[in-house]
Amino acid sequence: MILGGGFGGIGAAKKLSKSDVDVVLVDGHDYHTFQPLLYQVATGLLDQPAVGHPIRDLFHKQDNVRVHQDRVTGIDLEAREVRFAELEPERYDYLVLALGAEVNYFGVEGAAEHAFPLYTLADAVRLKDHVLERWEAADRKPELADDGALNMVVVGGGPTGVETAGAMAELYRGVFRSDYPDVPPEQARILLVEASPEIFAMFKPEIRLYTEHALAERGVEVLTGEVVESVSPQRVTLKSGTVLSAHTLVWGAGLQGNELVRSLGLELERGNRLAVDEELRLAQHPEVYAVGDIAAITDAKTDQVLPQLGSVALQSGEHAGETIAHRVAGKETKPFKYHDKGTMATIGRGAAVVQMLGGKTMKGKAAQAAWGTVHLALLPTNQDRAKAVVDWAGAGLTHQRSGRIRVET
Ligand SMILES: Cc1cc2nc3c(=O)[nH]c(=O)nc-3n(C[C@H](O)[C@H](O)[C@H](O)COP(=O)(O)OP(=O)(O)OC[C@H]3O[C@@H](n4cnc5c(N)ncnc54)[C@H](O)[C@@H]3O)c2cc1C
Known part of the structure; x- marks a missing residue:
């Protein structure tokens, strides 16, 4: 079993x-989830079937397996x-x-109720829908943006947090700028909060520096040495006493x-x-x-x-x-x-990092190509690999985010 x-x-x-x-x-679930790309569903770059594959489909040619949901x-x-x-x-x-x-919310007050985790396909869709809803609401009532409706706090300076913050920043500064031309960019902040003194603690200093630069270029504000104390639907309180106005908190901390x-x-x-x-x-x-x-x-x-x-x-x-x-x-x-195939992460288009077991590192486009190779190998079928290549190439070339729609159920 x-x-x-x-x-x-x-x-x-x-x-x-x-x-x-x-x-x-x-x-x-009746599907296998490809978690490494959940953040791309949450940011509208990929559709759900690109990261969820029917489990039964994987065993059509294996007679000794029975699948149950x-x-x-x-x-x-x-x-x-x-x-x-x-x-x-x-x-x-x-x-x-x-x-x-x-x-793991580590007992942070209000996190289980109000934070947006990114662990399942349902989490990714929920986060995407929430972000789209907040932007539409702020478009109708600009005073909501003054209250932090478009600000996002991402908790955790590991791969999940960094990848999500980078991808959200590209969504905010890219297609949303054209979608919502009346929203001033300074009213849509993305803050990455990390408790330890630096992000990407598992990587070498040169990779950390590159990542900080790549995030800054995309407009992500990094707050290190800061611990989230409590979360409410519209505010995030840090242990230092700082209160951040943000209607979205993404939990990538543990x-x-x-x-x-x-x-x-x-x-x-x-x-x-x-x-x-x-x-x-x-x-x-x-x-x-x-x-x-x-x-x-x-x-x-x-x-x-x-x-x-x-x-x-x-x-x-x-x-x-x-x-x-x-x-x-x-x-x-x-x-x-x-x-070991190396530790790796993607910060955004053309910006990725890889650290091999022996300490060798790669950054930028070469690292992104290595990321693609390793992750294609994780996909369950050749059909999925072919589809991913088309999806990733399409998204990279057109910068379109056709998944940024909300379907009421
Ligand atoms: C946002 C994110 C980004 C990531 N990025 C990367 C990356 O870039 N590279 C990388 O190598 N790894 C990455 N990872 C980690 C990687 O995805 C996980 O390590 C991997 O998926 C773990 O596989 P698993 O089979 O142990 O568990 P899972 O893939 O989580 O599978 C567990 C399965 O068990 C099922 N299940 C759970 N509880 C029950 C229950 N009670 N009853 C029935 N079914 C149940 C779930 O539905 C699920 O299908 C990422 C993870 C996340 C969340």
Whole structure:
């Protein structure tokens, strides 16, 4: 049984294609989400199907997989049984936990109610709709812009926050300038708030400097050493006492393991992630594998816990699938080895950064090309890759954001 149809779950199921097993894959959604491009949906650059792919579609040619859309509500490790919202409880011989993470608001007052996270496709659409609604409202009533209706605070100076702030700035300073010619640009600020003394702490100083410059060029104001204390629908209060007028706060500041892991009664690693051995199994339950964002996987090379990245999720999922196939066939299994493709992020058009394991760095267009190559490999099918190339090239050439419409449901 595989729980979760993200990079980890799909990777595991694919590697079981030639194995003599019956695979049941369950996800709460009927689609696989390509999270790295959520910010492009939120900024109207890509449409929803560009980042959401039907899960069933991925297994048309794999007879040993049954896919169900349902919510997992409980896991009984002792009884080897999973409970669901709708399906009957189901027992397993092997279990792959690939349920991902969820947003961590660190108890900030009002954040859970008023912040806009960017973790699911629904989050991205909700944020886009909210931004479009605020601009239309301020267009009708200019006094709303005086109250901060168009200001946006993005919390978190890691890849999610930087990518979102950069993309929003391009939306604001690009197409919105033509859409709303009467709005003075100084009434639409984008502020990136980071608690530590600098953004992109995981990168080398030269990359940080490049990123700060690229953000400034796009009109993003960076506030470092500032911690968000509370959030209301129209105001963001910082611990320093500063109150920012902003009707939108995007939360890109932290994740924790999926809520289900807290119900397993296991000791958890930092960020509520599951501890796994070198084969990605739970210590007391060798029939259970945990992969991707839900797991704290230690890199055998560096002895560090791997970051929550698409390539980590895909490779660990594939490893779990392969290992189960080997076990079922009575073959020897191997410990998990991560192949690092580099840490990377896109700040905007033509502005990206890459840092390789050995410390080599890339910036600008070369880095953007490297980002494209690595992320194309993460897409589930060749058809998706071809479509992404067309979408990305189209968006890059025309600068159009045809997704900036709001559809009432
Ligand atoms: C905004 C953003 C940008 C990112 N950018 C990058 C990037 O540029 N490069 C990169 O490598 N990584 C990036 N990442 C990280 C990467 O997307 C994740 O590490 C990866 O998606 C994790 O894969 P996963 O399979 O562990 O979990 P997920 O992809 O989250 O999949 C988990 C699945 O489990 C399902 N699920 C959860 N709970 C339940 C339940 N109770 N019942 C049923 N189903 C459930 C969900 O619907 C989901 O489909 C980004 C992440 C975000 C949020």
